[in-house]
Amino acid sequence: MKGYVHSFESLAAVDGLGIRCAVFLSGCPLRCAYCHNPDTWNRGGVETEPELLVKKIARYKPYFKADGGVTFSGGEPLCQAEFIRECALLLENAGINYAIDTSGAVALDENVKAVLENAQMVILDLKFADNESYEKYTGVGIKRTLETLNHLESIGKDTWIRTVVVPGINDSEAEIQRYTELIKGFSCVKRYELLGFHTMGFFKYEKLGVENPFKGKQALEDDVLKRLQEFADNKLNI
Amino acid sequence: MEWRKFKKGNWTNTIDVSDFIKLNYTPYCGDASFLRGKTKRTERVFERVQELLIKENENGGVLNVDPNHVSSLLTFGPGYVIEGEDLIVGLQTDEPLKRAVNPFAGYRNAVQACKAYGYEIGENVTNEFKYRTTHNTGVFRVYTDTMKKARHVGILTGLPDAYARGRIIGDYRRIALYGMDYLIEQRQLDKKRIGERDMDEDTIRLLEDIERQLEFMKQLVVMAGQYGCDITRPASNAQEAIQWLYFGYLGAVKEQNGAANSIGRISAFIDIYIQRDIEEGNLDEVSAQELVDDLIIKMRLVRHLRTPEYNELFAGDPVWVTCSLAGMTEDGKPMVTKTCFRFLQTLYNLGPSAEPNITVLWAQDLPEGFKKFCAKVSIDTDSIQYENDDVMRKDFGDDYSIACCVSAMKTGKQMQFxxxxxxxxxxxxxxxxxxxxxxxxxxxxxxxxxxxxxxxxxxxxxxxxxxxxxxxxxxxxxxxxxxxxxxxxxxxxxxxxxxxxxxxxxxxxxxxxxxxxxxxxxxxxxxxxxxxxxxxxxxxxxxxxxxxxxxxxxxxxxxxxxxxxxxxxxxxxxxxxxxxxxxxxxxxxxxxxxxxxxxxxxxxxxxxxxxxxxxxxxxxxxxxxxxxxxxxxxxxxxxxxxxxxxxxxxxNTFSITPETLGHNEDERVEKLVDVLDGYFVQHAHHLNVNVLNRQKLIDAMNNPALYPSLTIRVSGYAVNFNKLTKDKQLEVISRTFHEKM
Structure with a gap:
């Protein structure tokens, strides 16, 4: 089957272990208020055969060494789990690992489970620490994300958790502590990473003619991010 | 006595520096933890250098010009950064950063260069060159109309027809290993042998070349003598080896103002002498580093008097004192020594710098400790470049050097036009x-x-x-x-x-x-x-x-x-x-x-x-x-x-923001090593690496005083960002930065 590929980034070194490529699959069930890729919300882009995509990824094998590989991101990559599953077989033959960068907000069907099972690791967005904020800022509840996290714990899959820190919404130690409390019990979580809200995706809203709920908001200051990251690291001890 | 403890081989019978190195160098596979900082003496000398560099910058890029003396080996008396404090001695003129005129490649060019900085070329120089044909005059006697037109419209540009060609690297190590007496004697024998041939044009030219070489070899001995050094004999310890070798380079940059004056591949050679001194108990790591630091200070002080038009082509007043490190031997042994690390360490002891143009000859099989240290230095200083030894070794063997930016040549065995x-x-x-x-x-x-x-x-x-x-x-x-x-x-x-x-x-x-x-x-x-x-x-x-x-x-x-x-x-x-x-x-x-x-x-x-x-x-x-x-x-x-x-x-020049490369320094180092390995394993040739933010460059353009030593890699060399014209600063800023959104 064909996948809907929004774009390809040959160097996505921070999206997992080693040197990585990133494939951004289009289509997402969430409508996060701070999304910097609103152009990936709808299914679109280039319809691509798994063979062609894997051939492209394989061009970067010289950089991967032991840990590197490809990271499927989006949009929400798990919305195209069947496509990833097909790619995964080809990747395995090519000796290339893959990681999944997901919101976790999908139903854990057979395809999704298989994709998670065979991933080298998973990057899971924990956008907010409570259901109310989730619904308010992403349009969906926290339930599926937590189910995904529980599933990752049950299969012992190495997981990094990421949270975007938005000024005025969750940029305090008290807020961050709510996340760390939630994560604390999970032994699959190997890293907790805070990302600063930035405005570099704002132009896309204008281009798409979509209303930007955070228009006028400032980017998070680097030193605030650094301080909160240290705070989180201390709380979690990872 | 000078060759004590060295393993003998072909090099003992004939000039063969490469053989000497391979028989005697000590490979180093460890990490950078043995390195030491700068001494109090280095601090004093370097402080003086910093003052002068700031003055030079404030003065519009040229500190001082002597328009009355033509640059050559013996036209200036000895010069020092601080007399009595310099460990490695010798300057192009009698004062640091003072530039002399060099009209041999083009007289008009020299006049214009003087004028651009408010000097009038000396009458004695004018008189001398009235009766002398320069390279530039010679070229224009022969140029056809089409050649002139192609040059005028800029389809051929940067031709070395009004300035010296450069890109020739003397094998300065020979002076340290053999001493000048032996080298002169060998060249005289060459002349005798070649003189037996039929006197066709090639032979006559070669014989005249040799005689001109001999004249300057003798002058070099006199020049070193002015600093109290006897280079007729081989060097007997590390300090002498570095000094002898540097005299050769110094003589070359006194004589020639070629576009690039590179120093070659000297680290393993020097390392042999340092290693012997350490084993004999005459040197420790602190003093070994001090010697290397002092040599690097001298390299950072090399200057030529250029016209503003020249700077248009080659921005940032570069000399390309290109210094090639590492690589592998043809039988697969890494040529990484502790002295490769010591050269890189100067970028910490003396801060980031455009010169010397430190060039790492990268090979897949270099030791991990060295690869990581190189990556760290790139991330911290943006001052070094990488060239693929696995690709070049096939054509140039294991004793080539890089001239200028990316030009390989067998040291002492090939030259370049x-x-x-x-x-x-x-x-x-x-x-x-x-x-x-x-x-x-x-x-x-x-x-x-x-x-x-x-x-x-x-x-x-x-x-x-x-x-x-x-x-x-x-x-x-x-x-x-x-x-x-x-x-x-x-x-x-x-x-x-x-x-x-x-x-x-x-x-x-x-x-x-x-x-x-x-x-x-x-x-x-x-x-x-x-x-x-x-x-x-x-x-x-x-x-x-x-x-x-x-x-x-x-x-x-x-x-x-x-x-x-x-x-x-x-x-x-x-x-x-x-x-x-x-x-x-x-x-x-x-x-x-x-x-x-x-x-x-x-x-x-x-x-x-x-x-x-x-x-x-x-x-x-x-x-x-x-x-x-x-x-x-x-x-x-x-x-x-x-x-x-x-x-x-x-x-190829590659600029990436630190955040794109990794979450923290360890990660960035590892990932940069992977990028370099992955690029070079595909037989790529060269990579300049900058790890910095676009914002930092914009800030540096607006507030240059806050970034006195901000160094960035451009095409094949590094420049001090402040020395670029606004045009070029903007161009560099507009270049693709690989950054994560």
């Missing part, structure tokens, strides 16, 4: 305009038909005609080079540097091309999109309407990349069809230094959508902003260019 570059994007426009220049409207190449403006260009037609004009260009280029180097040998021969080569070295003639990515994308546009020419009132094509998408070089897309490969292969083959002066081997580089900005200014609009006057990408880089699939796609495209037809180097 440097050849600037030809603007291939302009050759395309000339093709479309039937041999006329698109800006001046002059007929440069043989007259042909101008392509029609009312219909789209047909790829096959354009390509056929382009081949004809490119072939014409290649022939003119080789012939122009032949004139230049004949005259340079005759009137500005590098006596000292050539005395430190084998008597009959192999010669390389290094041609260059600029505008590769513009041409590749333009041809791709003609092939895959619809390109309709637009004519002006002169009937010349000056613009294009380009409709539709087309593949662009820099996205690992074979459709565009194959065009770029074809261009280099085709042009190299064409160059090889014309015979070179002195039987030199043709080589080719894709390197623009910083002249990509000037080339852009001199080139009309191109079919790829680049407008008239806009800068080219530097070297073999894809055009700014056109690499849509990120850093590795861009690297993969460049890696496809074939080194076999570009043996003078393929320059």
């Amino acid at each position: 440097f050849g600037a570059r030809c603007n291939l994007a302009k050759v395309l426009l000339m093709t479309l305009n039937g041999g006329k220049d698109e800006i001046y409207g002059e007929q440069i190449a043989p007259e042909g038909e101008v392509f029609a403006a009312d219909k789209p260009l047909v790829y096959e037609e354009v390509l056929e005609r382009f081949k004809t004009y490119a072939a014409w260009m290649a022939k003119l280029y080789v012939n122009t080079m032949n004139v230049i180097h004949y005259m340079h040998d005759r009137y500005a021969y590098e006596r000292l540097m050539m005395s430190l080569h084998d008597v009959e070295p192999e010669r390389l003639m290094a041609f260059g091309i600029s505008g590769l990515s513009v041409l590749a994308d333009s041809l791709s546009a003609i092939k895959y999109a619809k390109v309709t020419p637009v004519k002006d009132e002169r009937g010349l094509i000056v613009d294009f309407v380009t409709e539709g998408e087309f593949p662009k070089y820099g996205n690992d897309d074979d459709r565009a990349d194959e065009i770029a490969q074809w261009i280099t292969e085709f042009f190299y083959d064409e160059l090889c069809k014309t015979k070179t002066y002195r039987g030199a081997k043709h080589t080719l580089s894709i390197l623009t230094i910083t002249s990509n900005v000037v080339y852009g200014k001199k080139t009309g609009s191109t079919p790829d959508g680049r407008k008239a006057g806009e800068p080219f990408a530097p070297g073999a880089n894809p055009m700014h902003g056109r690499d849509a699939e990120g850093a590795l796609a861009s690297l993969n495209s460049v890696a496809k260019l074939c080194y076999d037809c570009c043996q003078d180097g393929i320059s």
Whole structure:
């Protein structure tokens, strides 16, 4: 089957272990208020055969060494789990690992489970620490994300958790502590990473003619991010 | 006595430094933890240097000029940074950063250079050069009208016809290992032997060359004597080895103001002496580092008096004291020594710096500890570049050095006739305009038909005609080079540097091309999109309407990349069809230094959508902003260019933000090593690495005082960002930065 590929980034070194490529699959069930890729919300882009995509990824094998590989991101990559599953077989033959960068907000069907099972690791967005904020800022509840996290714990899959820190919404130690409390019990979580809200995706809203709920908001200051990251690291001890 | 404890071999019977190194060096596979900081003495000396550098900068880039003395080995008495404190002694003039005039390559140029900084050239110098033919005069006696026109419109640019050619590296290590008495004696024997031949033109010229070399070898002994050193004998310890070697280099830069004056591959050689001193208990790590620091300070002080036009081409007042580190032996042993680390350590002890141009000869099998330290130094200082030893070793063996940016040559066994570059994007426009220049409207190449403006260009037609004009260009280029180097040998021969080569070295003639990515994308546009020419009132094509998408070089897309490969292969083959002066081997580089900005200014609009006057990408880089699939796609495209037809180097500059590379320093180091390994394992040739933020550069442009030593890699060398003109600062800032959103 064909996948809907929004774009390809040959160097996505921070999206997992080693040197990585990133494939951004289009289509997402969430409508996060701070999304910097609103152009990936709808299914679109280039319809691509798994063979062609894997051939492209394989061009970067010289950089991967032991840990590197490809990271499927989006949009929400798990919305195209069947496509990833097909790619995964080809990747395995090519000796290339893959990681999944997901919101976790999908139903854990057979395809999704298989994709998670065979991933080298998973990057899971924990956008907010409570259901109310989730619904308010992403349009969906926290339930599926937590189910995904529980599933990752049950299969012992190495997981990094990421949270975007938005000024005025969750940029305090008290807020961050709510996340760390939630994560604390999970032994699959190997890293907790805070990302600063930035405005570099704002132009896309204008281009798409979509209303930007955070228009006028400032980017998070680097030193605030650094301080909160240290705070989180201390709380979690990872 | 000087050779005590050294393992004997072929080097003991004949001049063979490479054999000496391989028999005696100690490979080092550990990490950087043994390194030491700077001593109090180094601090004092370096503080003095910093003061002078600040003054030089405040003074508009030149601290002081002596317009009355022509630069040569013996025209200035000894000079010191701080007399009595310098461990390694010797300056080009009697004061640090004072520049002398050097009119041998071009008298007018020297006058203009003086004038630009408020000096009048001395009457004695004027009188002397009234009766002397300079290289520049010689060249212009012979240049044809077509050569002059090609130069005037900027299709051939940066030709070394008014300044010295440079890019020749003396094997300065020979002085330390053998002493001058032995080297002079050997050269006299060479002369005797060659004097037995029939006296044809080649032999006569060679014999005159040798006599000129001998004269300067003797002068070098006198020069060293002025500093109280007897270099007639070999060096007996590390300090002497470094000093002897540096005297050779110093003599060379006193004699010559060539575009690039590189120092060669000296770290393993020096390491042997340091190691012996340490084993004998005469040196510890602190003092070993101190010696290296002091040598590096001297390298940072090398200056030539240039005209402002020269700085347009080669921005930032570079000397290219290129210093090559590491690499492997031909039998697979890493040539990494502790002294390779010590050279890199100077970037911490003395801060980031453009000079010397530290060049790491990267190989897949270099020890991990060294690779990681290099990556760390890149991330912290942006001061070093990488070249692929696995690729170069096949052609140049294991004792080559890099001259200038990317030019390999066997040390002491090969020399280069440097050849600037030809603007291939302009050759395309000339093709479309039937041999006329698109800006001046002059007929440069043989007259042909101008392509029609009312219909789209047909790829096959354009390509056929382009081949004809490119072939014409290649022939003119080789012939122009032949004139230049004949005259340079005759009137500005590098006596000292050539005395430190084998008597009959192999010669390389290094041609260059600029505008590769513009041409590749333009041809791709003609092939895959619809390109309709637009004519002006002169009937010349000056613009294009380009409709539709087309593949662009820099996205690992074979459709565009194959065009770029074809261009280099085709042009190299064409160059090889014309015979070179002195039987030199043709080589080719894709390197623009910083002249990509000037080339852009001199080139009309191109079919790829680049407008008239806009800068080219530097070297073999894809055009700014056109690499849509990120850093590795861009690297993969460049890696496809074939080194076999570009043996003078393929320059690529890579800028990435720290946040894109990794979460923390350890991660960044590891990932940068992976990027370098992955790029070079694909037989890529060269990479400049900058790890910094665009914002930092903008801030530095607006507040230069806050960034006195901000160093960045440009095309094949590093510059102090403050020394760039605003034009070039903006161009660097606009370049593709690989950053994460």
